[in-house]
Amino acid sequence: MSAIFGVVGAATAAELDEMGSRLVHRGPFVHWRHVARGVYLGAAGKREPEPLRHESLTAVVSASATLRGDDAESIVAGRFAREGLAAFESGNQTFAIAAWDERTQSLLLARDFIGLKPLYYCVLPGGGIAFASEYKALLALAEVPAEPDLDALQYLQCHKRVPGNRTLLRNVLSVPPGAMLRFARNGTREDAQHMRPLALAVAPTSEDAACERIGTLLLEATRNLVGGCDRVGIALSGGIDSIGVAYACRRSAPEAELVAFTAGDDHDDPEIRTAAMVMEHLGGAHHPVIVTPRHLADVLPEVVWHLENPVGRSETAQFIELGRAAQARGFDWLMTGMSADALFAGMPRHKLLWLASRLPPLRRDLVEFYARTQSGRPPRRPLARIIDRLYFRGALPPVPGIEGARYTPGLPDLPPPGPEFLNRFLVTSAQEGAGLARIERTLQASGVDFATPFADRALMDYAFTLPDALKIRRGKEKYILRRALRALVPDELRNLPKFPMRMRYDEQFASTIDALFDEFLAPDRVRRRGFFRYDELLALRRARRRGRYDAEAAMRIWTAVATEIWAEQFLDRRGEPLKRRDVALGGAPLRAVG
Template structure:
């Protein structure tokens, strides 16, 4: 795992500032403390920070082909490189190392832009081909590894593994765009391809971008999409056997390494399944790591211990203080733009613990998206059945009135919190799902944002992100919302969270459940094998019964809970008040001051739980504190953004 950066003068033959390139590269030192390298020629500069995993002595980057005309900088792993290297060698390519990186160089020479279709792995890489005068950027299919780029005035392009590398460049405009802020308050992150800044972008998962010298920068090209067409007609007993074998193969392919490989072990279904498969592939005890919480309601450590005993792992556990909020101020520095998933804090701690034993770990991320494990999928299917009984016009009037009359019961069990369900039933399917996943829905955003900010949005709403993807989504309602999560929540939240938290500790995290071949196979299963009789991950759990106990497979999902509501009434009370009602947010002109005062007062008094929105606002304010603004202050740039300046 590594960090990459680069500068390309695509519209002119300008020279690259080597010192600036070096500073961009060093901003990613945490991603690759083992080695670093730069390459500069008249139009192009490439930089790399290396975390040595494969071919420890021979993998220095940038790495070149035989005559030096093609160079690559690469972040990630190509798991099938040992199969591709002999094929490329048979076609006349000469290999000088044992790294997976060199397969990219020769794959580009042999297959051009189609090389990405041959790679099985997680990656963000850049190839510079001096003969073709082309810079080629690529990101893996699922979006496990990040890749950012920015287009600057005077025909220059920057790229990097993290936004902070681009922000080192003094000429990157810091104009914050209203649409990104609107999306952040809806989702808790800024979905691809946007970033917080108008001129910087995320390369979307499954996309490439080829930039030719002396040509305009075009749009990214999609080379992969997830197909949910049903392709499996065999019975359940055959399918669960095939699932075990395919998962075993995916996990085995992710164990290629010249350093020991460990695993996260939360005690949940997904991480336990990965550990069970690893145990069958490894001759040595596996290093596993988990964190525990002092409160039994959130503590899964006893289940992790059960799996560790069963499979004889070398298990490390660290208890996290439920009032461990010391990371609040550092999160913005990790994520570079506002990121409101509070489970980033325990994720950071488990990465810190795992790095004490190993450089590489496997995680169980992706199981819920792949096999329909989220509870919201079940609620969505139930809502869809009701929506199918009545036309939209009737539902809008009937359920719209009922939702306005029904009280908001934040404290009650889900079955009694009917207000949200009634609101969802009054909407079309995409609106209904947006309502279930959004932090701030349309009605709340009207109260939260100022009139000036809403005018700057020009009618734009964050739901357009889901609508854009829904146009390519499958027809079945379960497959539809799985597809939407693969395009938004999975890369924008889950994978971003894990990448930054792990790379802050120079730890590589691999996700075998998101191996694209395994994901493609699972997508072709009938929806009824994923969610059946109210049980999510139905086939996944059935297939794992020989390997894991029913206590592991069928208990209630816990996850990494953070007691935000209590923090904002206790130790973080004054910090939250300062952030939400202080000068930084006020000076943006984005927010309705009276509404902010109201949510602080209601939450502090215990009348309502506004902790999710308060955390989202706090992380935005913290971004202003942490991100450097070399040219103007954050406040000045906020004012420019509201004015819509591009």
């Protein structure tokens, strides 16, 4: 099963059919059953789904496509019935489960440790509860209110993500990663259980020993995913994480056909050129997927409909097309290098925190600048303001406000200064999986799943036995991971600079952003919606300098445009999608090349 949905309470057959139809992109076969008095469980999958019965439980399971075999979901449900969440505290199982317990007359909702598989729920105003893999399915129920969460909308403008386990709808929540929630028939939450959390347990080790252990765990995790496969699909960027995974796939499945997909805006994109070089070394096939800024106006409504919470940047449009290209070539899941950054400190923000920990006199100023980059909060300390002006060149207007919202960003909730400061930050954020949601949703637009060996629990646990001095060394992110990959990846590929898979913020991108602004954020439209003040949006529009936008200014406009598209689809149309549009921006049809 690729998606699940259901209701405990009142629902018509037409409503349940419509819930399922909104998930059909995840699997073409949709079915629901009346399993107990007032209890309806349904699923969408690649084959005819049926609820699974184990002891007193009747369950529907959304499991990763990496779990091969016709009885994979039944095995997951059986382990859940016998052991609960404890059954999944090792390995790399990704799942969402909804189970009706006839003995206790309660509904259980649970997700995998990093929350790769989505699961939302809404307590029904008339009593009862509804759940679904995507909340657009919940809006098929007339009883579910489509009311915006204004504070969550403001949080989105600031952080480019939603807070905690909330959504942009006030009454719809997400089951937390690694958690199981129990609800009574009337929708009252009775209990919550959580998997064993990641723990920081730094132990003395040598670099050589750490490299050997990382290499062993990476290969074991990869072998568990691709061992025995005849064909392995890879979402391959030019970064060391996915390059390392590609080489681990070849080592783990030496006879398999390797096929990689890389998104870029032309054939000279550094991501595409690097990925082609990798696949030539590995004797595999490489398919560039060309997605240019000119295509954004056409694809953005679809991206927002699939994301639901419109997080992420321009890479979300690229992954929509990458998933199509993979599905067209017969792949229902792809390997990736996702989550390595969260374990081994691979992001620019991690380097900024590392600097703050090593320069105590500048710590408060660097933390204020960190807050500026993560939430848009204007710095107040003099040195932080100078850093801000030098970095953004004075070209970054304030984050637009949401009318009626009370949320305002403060300083980030960081660990106190002291030993292993960076590690203490990483261990609290590694389970969030915020970056994974945008990849899962956009690939699943074509029914394509993904997996990463860096979500293997043994590798995750081991990463937090290593001191943070091995994660960033002399300003180099992921130092120990790069060293560990010497045994797999040639030096000329291992030391390439990081090129994130996203569009270039050039003049063409700026012109596309302007066209989207003019259509979706026109003055009358903004006034009718009532979310934004037009003068604040116009300040963002005026941030274009020498024909281009700074990346952060561009993404603030992107997020505001996506917010209006979201409102049309999920407030005005209650989850019904806007259609892909033909907008005269001079672009050719989206295509996969090769």
